[in-house]
Amino acid sequence: MRIDVVSLFPEFVAQCAAFGVVGRAVERGLLSIHGTNPRDFAEGNYRRVDDRPFGGGPGMVMLIEPLRRALDAARRAGEGPSRVVYMSPQGRRLDQAGVRRLAAEPRLIVLCGRYEGVDERLIRAEVDEEVSIGDYVLSGGELPAAVLVDAIARLQDGVLNDTESAQQDSFEDGLLDCPHYTRPVEHDLGRVPDVLLSGDHARIARWRRMQSLGRTAARRPDLLDGRELSKADRELLQA
């Protein structure tokens, strides 16, 4: 998969590629991340990329033309059509299903705004979807883009090994993850639950499912709203 990031600070997002699982995806040639800077497409001595908002008010708005040229350059840099995603708090909130959908695209162009945002006409003409990473405001789209790139990278085939399998992640089945423990068994912070030492795989799987269900009900009941639980899950939740 190829991801082009259009940003005034493209190195910021490309940094992801230096570490951990995203780094591995890039090393293995399963993902490539490229930056395009709208400032390189701006005109005049000052290479302006923003201007004051019509109607007044605080902050600046990113100009159409440098962004449009940067998007065109990013489009031409890869092969085939590409979905354009704009990181914005006005977007649809990202969840694991959304990540899966975007991870299946062969190409993505991720547009990052700064200042108060981007001229609405550019969004209407060029953007396929707006994506938010949560109900809070960051000073630019670069951190959200890095979040998206990380979540997408780990879902590319061949990136995670068996022990890291994404199947077992939180949210893959719409529930929160169960708690995890490692050595030592005894510690002054507590003891590892006996069931995990039992070697009884069916019992362990049941316990983990019960923990996932219990945590989800306690911490994120919204995830269970409108969800039809199996009889086995209902019994575990009651246990």
Ligand code: ADE
């Ligand atoms: N840009 C600024 N805040 C954002 C957010 N919460 N999600 C996505 N992009 C953003």
